[in-house]
Amino acid sequence: QQQVKQSPQSLIVQKGGISIINCAYENTAFDYFPWYQQFPGKGPALLIAIRPDVSEKKEGRFTISFNKSAKQFSLHIMDSQPGDSATYFCAASNPYDKIIFGKGTRLHILP
Amino acid sequence: DAGITQSPRHKVTETGTPVTLRCHQTENHRYMYWYRQDPGHGLRLIHYSYGVKDTDKGEVSDGYSVSRSKTEDFLLTLESATSSQTSVYFCAISDAWSGGSYNSPLHFGNGTRLTVT
Numbered sequence: 001q002q003q004v005k006q007s008p009q010s011l012i013v014q015k016g017g018i019s020i021i022n023c024a025y026e027n028t029a030f031d032y033f034p035w036y037q038q039f040p041g042k043g044p045a046l047l048i049a050i051r052p053d054v055s056e057k058k059e060g061r062f063t064i065s066f067n068k069s070a071k072q073f074s075l076h077i078m079d080s081q082p083g084d085s086a087t088y089f090c091a092a093s094n095p096y097d098k099i100i101f102g103k104g105t106r107l108h109i110l111p
Numbered sequence: 112d113a114g115i116t117q118s119p120r121h122k123v124t125e126t127g128t129p130v131t132l133r134c135h136q137t138e139n140h141r142y143m144y145w146y147r148q149d150p151g152h153g154l155r156l157i158h159y160s161y162g163v164k165d166t167d168k169g170e171v172s173d174g175y176s177v178s179r180s181k182t183e184d185f186l187l188t189l190e191s192a193t194s195s196q197t198s199v200y201f202c203a204i205s206d207a208w209s210g211g212s213y214n215s216p217l218h219f220g221n222g223t224r225l226t227v228t
Contacts, residue, residue, distance in 0.1 A: 091211065097209060099209055
């Protein structure tokens with residue numbers, strides 16, 4: 001119930017391509033779904049977040065797609081760049097329990 | 112960037128020795144957290160604090176203790192370090208009890224890489 005399952009574990013995308021990372025959850029009480037980006041030697045940093053009352057949120061080249069009925073959400077990175085190479089974590093939380101993180105996806109963008 | 116400083120940034124220690132990691136924040140956030148990051152396991156919560164002298168266990172608290180004597184400081188202590196505690200440790204802060212909400216997201220420090228030999 002408390003897990004957030006993230007896939008794939010690693011992803012290689014050509015420069016200019018679309019990177020897609022998927023997450024699934026079980027707990028319908030989750031009401032906040034953030035994505036974190038982590039560069040080597042740094043801590044994770046909030047990238048973009050969504051509430052379950054919207055199906056999509058876009059910030060620049062980054063888009064969260066949210067499917068409440070399927071209990072799934074995904075991060076799309078359009079026109080992927082080498083500078084996007086990082087580890088990405090999805091997460092989910094609600095006011096009653098600690099935030100739960102997916103296990104992360106290592107993204108590598110080929111130049 | 113949120114004002115979170117972790118020290119030391121790197122440490123190598125021997126099995127059986129005590130180790131203390133420090134987290135200092137300048138944001139006056141109520142909640143502070145210690146996570147460890149390991150390949151294949153993502154981020155796992157060790158302990159958290161919801162105020163001065165108020166702490167509680169996370170999912171992987173065995174072998175760790177914490178203390179918070181001031182709002183801005185949160186210490187993580189490995190009483191007797193073991194090789195299984197070799198990891199990267201992250202401190203995080205938030206104003207949300209859950210460790211993250213739309214109005215008060217979780218902010219991380221840059222981590223301490225600990226190696227136990």
